[in-house]
Amino acid sequence: MITAFDDALQWIHNRLSLGIKPGLQRMEWMMEKLDYPERRLKAIHIGGTNGKGSTVAFIRSILQETGYEVGTFTSPYIEQFNERISVNGQAISDEEIVELVNIVKPLADQLEQTDLGAPTEFEVITAMAMLYFAKIHPVDVVLFEVGLGGRLDSTNIIHPILAVITSIGLDHTHILGETIEEIAFEKAGIIKGGVPVVSAVEQQEAKQVIEKRAKEGRSSLYDLGKHFTYEHTRSLPEGEEIEFQSVYGDFKGLTIGLRGNHQVSNASTAIMACLYLKKMYAFLIEEEHIRKGVQNTQWPARMEFISDRPPILLDGAHNYEGIQSLVQSIKTRFPNKKATILFAGLKDKKLDKMIPLLDEIAEEIIFTTFDFPRAAKEEDFAVFIGDHRKFIADWNTYIEERKQQTGETDLLLITGSLYFISAIKKCFNN
Structure with missing residues (x-):
């Protein structure tokens, strides 16, 4: 049994040597042994090449303004490992990391003896997050950021209430594919049957892939440029000012708390996601929550x-x-x-x-x-x-x-x- 936080962290990081092993079989095996914690979560799944972390931060900030308790699973960490699993922006404690490792480690050791092989670092951290939010610290809603790709990413065992795709770019091409279409196919893999998706993807060839996937799954698609738009009106010392228009509401003079032209798209995507939650899931989100939420958003190492x-x-x-x-x-x-x-x-x-x-x-x-x-x-x-x-x-x-x-x-x-x-x-x- 592991008792010290440093030892727990070392066990997790030692699994980096296993590299990246795309696929869901090891996660499904661990979830079964843990009595399917992922099925207890009210989750939003966020994928894309860039902007995932910032979009998570905007959504979390808006939902927090309404009084919801929001869990987040993000990667990589910036200042401390614990921040990858957080509640209302507060990283879980060292003691909770140790508790989670002592539950997951025996399963990882057992899984290593099977034909599926040992789970990777990202897989055990994902399992820890799902266990934490389902049983140790249940929350109102969890925001899961995709680690790599989407279709075969460890987080893709969840069945979310909403999927969000922020952008498509030529990154991790040695794993995801060499073309925009191939990468879009992997990113669109988080779209589940009947689960709506908000997309801020701009390239036409990527849009077509996402539209096809959504249509096949009978998933409602809310597309940037069609169902919601934005205008970047000016840059401010503390952030950006935008105007937002959508099928569910318009807002003028919004100030977002993150600097950078690209954050305008991320904030708009988050607003569209929250408006959908209000319209279809009766989340108690009002205009003042959106305005304060995007203005108060903070995310490290973004301008x-x-x-x-x-x-x-x-x-x-x-x-x-x-x-x-x-x-x-x-x-x-x-x-x-x-x-x-x-x-x-x-x-x-x-x-x-x-x-x-x-x-x-x-x-x-x-x-x-x-x-x-x-x-x-x-x-x-x-x-x-x-x-x-x-x-x-x-x-x-x-x-x-x-x-x-x-x-x-x-x-x-x-x-x-x-x-x-x-x-x-x-x-x-x-």
Whole structure:
């Protein structure tokens, strides 16, 4: 029996060596042994390439304003592991992690002896979350963020009351497929028969895949541009201002609490989801809850200023589409300013496509690395070195030196892998 939190966490993280094993059979096996906790949940399933975490945050904030107790399952974590399983934004305790591990570990050991093989890290964490929200700390509604893809993702054993798809992009192509259509097929796998779906997908070829899936499952589809729209009216110091229109209601002068042009779409998607819950499931959501909810939304490492003097901006733009959104947001907010960019990414991402985009807003790009198996190293960045680009191994010392040199009007933008951003946040918190 495990008694210490560090030992429980080590057992979980040691399962990273098992890699990614798409499929639902191991999850179904564990759910049966746990007496099907996933069947007790009133859940909303959120998938997509980018924007999942922010959309979860917007929905949670709106529902909290109404007085509902909201569970969330998200990944990866930014500051501490426990935040992956949270209630009303508060991470579960170390003691609860230990309790959950002691329930799930014997099952994982038993499962390893079967033909299905050992469950992965993500699978055991997903099982822990479902057990927690079903039996240990039941909540009014749970928001489950998809880990990877959708169709074969561990979270896809739930039967939600609503599915949400935020976006489609060319990420994880070695697993999900090389084309937008192939990736859309995997993302659309979270659409269950008869379960409605809210989609903010923009590419026509992806829309067709989602429409086909929804039609086959007789699922009502609420599509961005058809059933709900938005207008980005202006950027504010603390967020963005938008107007929202939908089949269930319109709102003018909404202020959202997250910065960035892309957050306008995420907030609008969340609002549409909440309006559906109000209309079809009698959730007690009023206009004031929506206005306060989107305004009060906070989510770490999304255009987050971690220092004002000097200005240091943190953003977890970890793939091509994320970098596109970040660049556009920087151009909007700082039209006459070039930034110094500190970037660390994963070697399996499309660095050759991501880095040229950063040139559009960069005075200088500093590449670095961090302690993570898939982190890009100096040799991976070698082809990009030159002109205003260079590599520095010790990012901690570099940041400390920049903090002394950067003036009030300069901007240091730290971006890349969310695992790198997590290390940055820990450094600043300490």
